[in-house]
Structures are given as structure tokens and as C-alpha cells.
Amino acid sequence: MNTALVWFRRDLRLADNPALSAALAAHECIVPVYVHAPHEEAPWSPGGASRWWLHHSLNSLDRDLRARGSALHVQDGDSLAKLRDLVVATGARAVYWNRVYEPAAIARDVDIKQALRDVGIDAKSFNAALLCEPWEIATASNGPYRVFTPYWRNLRARLQPHPPLPAPKRIPTASAATSTIDALGLLPRIRWDAGFDAAWQPGEAGAEAALQRFLDEAIGDYASARDVPSLAGTSRLSPHLHFGEIAPMRIAWELEQARCGGKESFLRELGWREFSHHLLFHFPHSAERNLNPAFDAYPWAPAAPRQVRRWQRGRTGIPIVDAGMRELWATGWMHNRVRMLVASFLTKNLRQHWLVGARWFWDTLVDADLANNTQGWQWTAGTGADAAPYFRIFNPVTQSERFDPDGAYVRRWVPELSAIDARSIHRPWTDPATLRRCGYPMPMIDLAASRGAALAGYDAVRHKNGDD
Structure with a gap:
């Protein structure tokens, strides 16, 4: 029987799936396969929130395949070795997949395509993303x-x-040895994901x-x-x-x-x-280094793990920043406007390197995407692609007053402040007695002074690069 493998990666759907459609058009039988190989994505292997989503998305895909007479063949190990084993076990003549675009994945896929073709296996890739x-x-x-x-x-x-x-109505499938999705151990052992189920429907x-x-x-x-x-x-x-x-x-x-x-x-x-x-x-180096090399001279503050920990926990004393960080921890997601504010606070007010924030987002976001995460953090830090002729520093207070004027967002995620009126909720430190009663901290840093330090750092960059 004319059989092909369809290698699922980050194309976990049946409708509008070019690799699946092409395989079904050219072969009598296919083997849908997922190979779990996070080590091949290092140094950006999926974080905890991504693994949670992946677990549920794979289960959803498997259910959809079974409804069409098929099943997802789950493997765990090196991608090329597992694909070769399945080719031998099923007699497959071809392997189809949809492309991914991270630097490590591109290099891996180039090697796999060549290795398969070297032994007479047709290997075809498509754009689905x-x-x-x-x-x-x-x-x-x-x-x-x-x-x-x-x-x-x-x-x-x-x-x-x-x-x-359209999604195929029927998928004729050859059987092969497989692992279970549960065996991949994607879900956390300590269940910090309680709020995820209420917030999301993966698949x-x-x-x-x-x-x-x-x-x-x-x-x-x-x-x-x-x-x-x-x-x-x-x-x-x-x-x-x-x-x-x-x-x-x-x-x-x-x-x-x-x-x-x-x-x-x-x-x-x-x-x-x-x-x-x-x-x-x-610019594949931008996942780890500044896209704009001029900012290699930026004087970041020394590592400050205690400050970073307060930022991660939503205990900075800046309500809109804390609301965003708590929403992230509870749901694995954060509103995009607030992402810019918490990133600006970390990189400009605390002057911590943007990679500190990028790595935290990588582990805690269900939508952690290397391209988006990298570009977002570098844009806010000022080290990436940006046409702005100035050093952007968001004021979290004025931003909160503008985009959350009645304090509804802050009240939802920082309930200690729920009784404070709309005029004061964006800057509650103006009433220290009330703060002490509700257990909310004073700001961990002076916004105006830290803004000045960030601008001084930018002036140092300009001076070193001869821009003044």
C-alpha cells in the first residue's frame, strides 16, 4: 500500500493543513505522527505554560483523528531517528510536514529532509503558519x-x-507502535495551572x-x-x-x-x-542578542533577583504592572497593552536586561512564540527594530489612567485595591495608611528617578556610538 507519514509539529489541525491535504491526495494511506523532541529546540525548549497547552492540543487532535478512523502516533526522542523507525515499520515512501521558522528548527529540518532523501524517501514541506x-x-x-x-x-x-x-472526512491510516500523550509528562506535577482550564479551550x-x-x-x-x-x-x-x-x-x-x-x-x-x-x-541571533548592536553598550543595572521576583509575583507596588503579572500567572496570558507596560517597567525602570523578561514570559505564556516574544521585548527595551527617533519609556500610571480609567482591570487582578476609588487606584501610594490596611506594598522604585537613570543610560549609548 502506498503510505506516507504526516509529521505534525505546530500545525495541530485537520482543516486547512497543506501537508495533510497533499499527503492524502498522493497516497492511499497516511500515518499521522507527533515526535516530542524539546531538546531539538534548545535553548528555547517549550516552557511550562506551552507544555500545558500542547498536552491538551495533542489530545484534541487525536480525538479529531479518531473520529475520522485514524489516530495520532506519538513518539518521544530524536525526530530523525523516530521518523526513520516509522518509515521502516510502515513501509512509508514519503514524509510530509508544515514548516516552522525558529533557527534551531530550520537547521534540524534541513538535515532531516536531506537525510530522508538520501535513502530514497520523498520529503516535502509546506507553509501552513x-x-x-x-x-x-x-x-x-x-x-x-x-x-x-x-x-x-x-x-x-x-x-x-x-x-x-476543508478537513478530510476520512483518513485511512496504517498502524504503528506509539507512546501515549500522558507519557510525555507535559502537565505540571505541582498543579499551578488551575486557572488555565477556565480561560482556554486548546485545540x-x-x-x-x-x-x-x-x-x-x-x-x-x-x-x-x-x-x-x-x-x-x-x-x-x-x-x-x-x-x-x-x-x-x-x-x-x-x-x-x-x-x-x-x-x-x-x-x-x-x-x-x-x-x-x-x-x-x-537575524537569528536576535533571540539572544540585541538586534541593534548599538545597545550592546547600554549600561543595564546589576542582576537584582529580589526585584525581579517581586515583578514576577506582581508585588511591585505599581497597580497596572502587578495586575498584568498576576493575570499572566493565573491564565497564562496577558493583555498586549499591559505586556508593553510590564516590559517597560522591567527594562527601563528596573533596568534589567530584556532577556530576563523574555525568559519569564517564555515559561509562563501559553502563546509563547520565539519570534513574537523576541520582537516584543526588544521593541519595548529599545534594542530591536523600531523607527521611533526617541527612547520609549512608558509611564505605567498615566497609561493605567488612560486605558483603565475606572480601574476595572486593576480591581480584577489586584483585589486588595478593590475598595479604592477610581481617582486613586492608579497611584495608591498617595494614601499610605490605606495601603497598610489593605496589605498592598509601596512602590519598589521611584518612577521619575528610575526614568532618569534609563535616559542617562540611553545618552551613554548615543555618546559611545557618536550620535550626539
Whole structure:
């Protein structure tokens, strides 16, 4: 029988899956396989929150496959060795997969494709994760972009959304030895994930539900509501996109069909995701080092584990920052506006290196994506791709007053402050007696003085690089 392997990675869906569709079109029988090989993604192996999501997403995919007469063949070990074993066991003639774009994964996949072809196995890969391949967009001088607006202008002009491929109704499958998903040990031994179940539905059905909720309830007001953390004004599709439970092209197609405002604003956010992958592909060192080498001279403060720990626990004494960090710990997610504020506080007010924050987010976010995480932290720290002619420092108090004016977001996640009036909740340290009664800490740092220190550091960078 003409058999092929379909190697699932971060494309955990059956609908609109190019590798699966191509394999089914060319072969009588397929073997859906997932190989758990986190060591191959080092130094950015999946963190705890990502592993939680992966456990549930794999179970969802397996259920969907079984409903179609198939099953997910789970393996644990080196990807090439496990694929070779399955090729021998099933007599497969080909291996199909959808591409991933992190530096370690690209290098691995190149080696695997060549190794399979060397022994006569056809190996084919497809784009299922991006609107456009990172190498397909270039500047007029045929180089990579470093600024988002011209990049987006180029991508938007060529973007032609197309309808998604349907999910197969039946999947003829060859059997092979397999491990169980539970055996991968993805769930935490100490159950810190109690709030995740209430917040999320991993899997393709969950992605579909999130998309429909967004289109039905939020897309019309997206341009204005997206910055208000107390509202359900964002799509919350980011973890579904990261694990490939839905494709960005599917979202772009649905947006094109919708008759409402907010479409271009949200499509632009998908463009930021594309831009992040563009940057990581062309500048793979940026996951560990400054994209802008001028900032190699920035005078970061000495490591301050106690301060960082207070930031991680949401005990900084700055309400909007603490609300964001507590939302992150409870749900594995944080509103994007608040992500910028907590990142600015760590890198500008505490002057801790952006990698300190990037690694914490990596372990605690269910949507931890190397391209997005890297670009987001470098953008806020000022060390990455940014057209701004100044050193951006967010004031968490004025930002809180602007985007959470009645304090609803702060009250939800910092309940100690729930009785404080809307005028005072953004700066409760003005009433120390009330703070002592509610058990909330005074600010761990002076915002104005720390802003001045951050700007002095920026002046030192400019001086060293001859910009003044």
C-alpha cells in the first residue's frame, strides 16, 4: 500500500493543513505522527505554560483523528531517528510536514529532509503558519526589512486571502507502535495551572470558537477596544496561532468576508506577527542578542533577583504592572497593552536586561512564540527594530489612567485595591495608611528617578556610538 507519514509539529489541525491535504491526495494511506523532541529546540525548549497547552492540543487532535478512523502516533526522542523507525515499520515512501521558522528548527529540518532523501524517501514541506514566507518579502535593495510600516505596506499589497482547505472526512491510516500523550509528562506535577482550564479551550475546535466569538462580538470595535485591558476586545487567538490550530490565512479570509469595521486594524496585527518571523528568520541571533548592536553598550543595572521576583509575583507596588503579572500567572496570558507596560517597567525602570523578561514570559505564556516574544521585548527595551527617533519609556500610571480609567482591570487582578476609588487606584501610594490596611506594598522604585537613570543610560549609548 502506498503510505506516507504526516509529521505534525505546530500545525495541530485537520482543516486547512497543506501537508495533510497533499499527503492524502498522493497516497492511499497516511500515518499521522507527533515526535516530542524539546531538546531539538534548545535553548528555547517549550516552557511550562506551552507544555500545558500542547498536552491538551495533542489530545484534541487525536480525538479529531479518531473520529475520522485514524489516530495520532506519538513518539518521544530524536525526530530523525523516530521518523526513520516509522518509515521502516510502515513501509512509508514519503514524509510530509508544515514548516516552522525558529533557527534551531530550520537547521534540524534541513538535515532531516536531506537525510530522508538520501535513502530514497520523498520529503516535502509546506507553509501552513504564515501569510507569506519570510524570504519572499524584501526591500528595494533586496535585503530584509527592519521597520514595520514599509514591510507591512509591501506585504499588504501582495496579500490575497484564499478560502481554507476543508478537513478530510476520512483518513485511512496504517498502524504503528506509539507512546501515549500522558507519557510525555507535559502537565505540571505541582498543579499551578488551575486557572488555565477556565480561560482556554486548546485545540482546533477552541480556535474556531475563539475566531467566531471575535468576529461576532469584538471585531467592529477592535480599533478602539483593543487597548482597554478590562474589555474582551482582542481575539485571544495568539496561542491557537502559535500551535497551528488555525492558520493566519484562514483568519485573513474570514476578515475579508466580514462586513464591519476593525478589519484592517486586526489584519495589521497579523502583519506584526509576520514581521516578527521575518526579523527572526533574517537575524537569528536576535533571540539572544540585541538586534541593534548599538545597545550592546547600554549600561543595564546589576542582576537584582529580589526585584525581579517581586515583578514576577506582581508585588511591585505599581497597580497596572502587578495586575498584568498576576493575570499572566493565573491564565497564562496577558493583555498586549499591559505586556508593553510590564516590559517597560522591567527594562527601563528596573533596568534589567530584556532577556530576563523574555525568559519569564517564555515559561509562563501559553502563546509563547520565539519570534513574537523576541520582537516584543526588544521593541519595548529599545534594542530591536523600531523607527521611533526617541527612547520609549512608558509611564505605567498615566497609561493605567488612560486605558483603565475606572480601574476595572486593576480591581480584577489586584483585589486588595478593590475598595479604592477610581481617582486613586492608579497611584495608591498617595494614601499610605490605606495601603497598610489593605496589605498592598509601596512602590519598589521611584518612577521619575528610575526614568532618569534609563535616559542617562540611553545618552551613554548615543555618546559611545557618536550620535550626539
